[in-house]
Amino acid sequence: EAPVCSVTDEEHDPALREMIYNIGGGEQSTYVYVEPDIASFYRGQPPASTKVAPKHRGFSAKFINASNRRLALYWVEPGGKKHLMREHAPFTASGTASFPGHTFVFTPPNQPDEVIHTFVVKDYPDNIQLYDPYFVPGDAIQTQQNLATLNDAERQKYQQWRDTINFHEQYLAFTGRSYLANYLREPPRHFMWRADYFGQEHWVTTQETRFVAEPPSELLNPIAAGKDRQLVEPLMKEYREPGVFNMTLKTLSCAPRAFEIPHFLSDAEVEHILKLAQGIDLKLSSTGDVNAGEKVVTEDTRRTRTSFNSWVERERSPIVDAIYRRAADLLRIDESLMRYRDANEHPELPTRKSVAESLQLVHYAHAQEYTAHHDFGFSRIEDDYQGARFATLLLYLNEGMVGGETSFPRWVNAETFLPLNVKPEKGKAVLFYSQLPDGNLDDFSHHAALPVTEGEKWLMNLWVWDPIYE
Numbered sequence: 230e231a232p233v234c235s236v237t238d239e240e241h242d243p244a245l246r247e248m249i250y251n252i253g254g255g256e257q258s259t260y261v262y263v264e265p266d267i268a269s270f271y272r273g274q275p276p277a278s279t280k281v282a283p284k285h286r287g288f289s290a291k292f293i294n295a296s297n298r299r300l301a302l303y304w305v306e307p308g309g310k311k312h313l314m315r316e317h318a319p320f321t322a323s324g325t326a327s328f329p330g331h332t333f334v335f336t337p338p339n340q341p342d343e344v345i346h347t348f349v350v351k352d353y354p355d356n357i358q359l360y361d362p363y364f365v366p367g368d369a370i371q372t373q374q375n376l377a378t379l380n381d382a383e384r385q386k387y388q389q390w391r392d393t394i395n396f397h398e399q400y401l402a403f404t405g406r407s408y409l410a411n412y413l414r415e416p417p418r419h420f421m422w423r424a425d426y427f428g429q430e431h432w433v434t435t436q437e438t439r440f441v442a443e444p445p446s447e448l449l450n451p452i453a454a455g456k457d458r459q460l461v462e463p464l465m466k467e468y469r470e471p472g473v474f475n476m477t478l479k480t481l482s483c484a485p486r487a488f489e490i491p492h493f494l495s496d497a498e499v500e501h502i503l504k505l506a507q508g509i510d511l512k513l514s515s516t517g518d519v520n521a522g523e524k525v526v527t528e529d530t531r532r533t534r535t536s537f538n539s540w541v542e543r544e545r546s547p548i549v550d551a552i553y554r555r556a557a558d559l560l561r562i563d564e565s566l567m568r569y570r571d572a573n574e575h576p577e578l579p580t581r582k583s584v585a586e587s588l589q590l591v592h593y594a595h596a597q598e599y600t601a602h603h604d605f606g607f608s609r610i611e612d613d614y615q616g617a618r619f620a621t622l623l624l625y626l627n628e629g630m631v632g633g634e635t636s637f638p639r640w641v642n643a644e645t646f647l648p649l650n651v652k653p654e655k656g657k658a659v660l661f662y663s664q665l666p667d668g669n670l671d672d673f674s675h676h677a678a679l680p681v682t683e684g685e686k687w688l689m690n691l692w693v694w695d696p697i698y699e
């Protein structure tokens with residue numbers, strides 16, 4: 230059988246190193262991601278011997294409410310004005326992109342002036358912002374007395390947060406990065422393409438070739454969900470390129486891992502999507518912690534994302550289904566994971582839900598943008614799976630606008646403090662990972678959609694979760 234991709238076996242990732250740690254119960258060991266030397270990103274010939282500190286100083290701040298009270302998180306403007314971010318149930322966390330000097334406060338719900346705790350974000354890597362009213366450093370007796378006020382379930386969640394903080398401190402010392410997941414998140418279940426050096430290329434073939442012509446509209450009705458989805462042959466071959474389609478991934482960035490895939494979509498497929506878009510009511514985009522479930526869309530969170538968007542589900546048409554199947558092959562993920570499954574498909578998972586979200590169709594008009602953010606969210610402490618967005622596939626549907634680049638302001642490089650900017654090209658895809666190969670969330674996956682200064686921009690997001698989507 231002919232090989233389907235350029236990876237021959239499950240090679241060991243040299244960026245994973247064994248770390249011995251102790252969070253109280255004795256020494257344990259795990260494999261963690263340690264960013265390789267910058268020279269390796271240039272195959273031993275870097276333009277400078279050290280990496281350049283990025284001009285963009287922002288990063289992900291994770292706010293942890295390690296108390297049994299319900300609290301409101303406010304961002305405090307330099308002038309003192311408070312803006313509600315969200316409410317925190319007891320023992321929950323949330324996050325947002327932040328900058329050094331930003332101030333946040335925890336207060337009781339709806340009482341912004343009753344400040345319980347103030348956070349002032351320092352320089353990177355000051356990612357973890359903890360409110361813990363029980364722990365007294367150096368005083369175990371007082372700490373125990375404080376904790377005696379908690380019931381068993383509360384004390385268990387509290388201990389999980391303490392374990393997470395303890396692990397984070399040792400992880401930070403070993404890797405230079407904060408631990409943004411909760412202790413201890415499993416490595417991603419899905420395959421991850423390596424990004425060892427700039428320009429590194431991978432290839433993978435797919436049977437899901439591109440449509441060269443749009444089939445007549447009566448053939449483009451929504452397809453059945455759930456049953457008869459284990460295809461042997463691609464649908465509607467007569468409208469598609471013959472044979473197999475060879476996709477090339479070219480490494481744009483090693484940390485974060487980002488790749489471009491030219492011509493992932495054909496013109497006919499892009500036209501089909503844009504035609505669908507005409508019948509779709511696009512709504513003002515909102516942002517928020519995708520996992521938190523307590524999202525409050527305030528004026529402030531809206532300002533970060535000014536575009537309009539809507540959702541296109543996989544079953545909307547055979548073309549959309551083909552795009553999902555091709556994306557599954559690109560990511561080397563079983564396509565059945567990316568839809569509702571029958572009971573015999575991946576029975577090891579606790580849910581039959583898709584790990585892929587519906588396609589998010591986004592339109593940016595003049596001056597619209599999405600400021601620097603992360604696509605991942607933060608899981609509940611009692612969540613063993615810690616499902617989170619794993620990979621983002623950006624699909625560009627037009628080109629020729631001025632501005633509108635996808636920007637990675639914290640890419641690790643030895644050339645410039647400026648962001649890596651990717652120009653939209655019709656049909657091109659960009660793949661980047663929001664997780665590290667050790668299971669941590671990748672703070673450097675920080676990205677923005679730059680303002681469109683002339684023309685307009687159309688794009689689709691395909692988000693894939695690991696290990697499950699809740």
Ligand SMILES: O=C(O)CCC(=O)C(=O)O
Nearest residue numbers: 599634635677678688690
């Ligand atoms: O429009 C882009 O280039 C990126 C969009 C994005 O990051 C998002 O929608 O989460």
Ligand SMILES: [Fe+2]
Nearest residue numbers: 602603604676
């Ligand atoms: Fe994004």
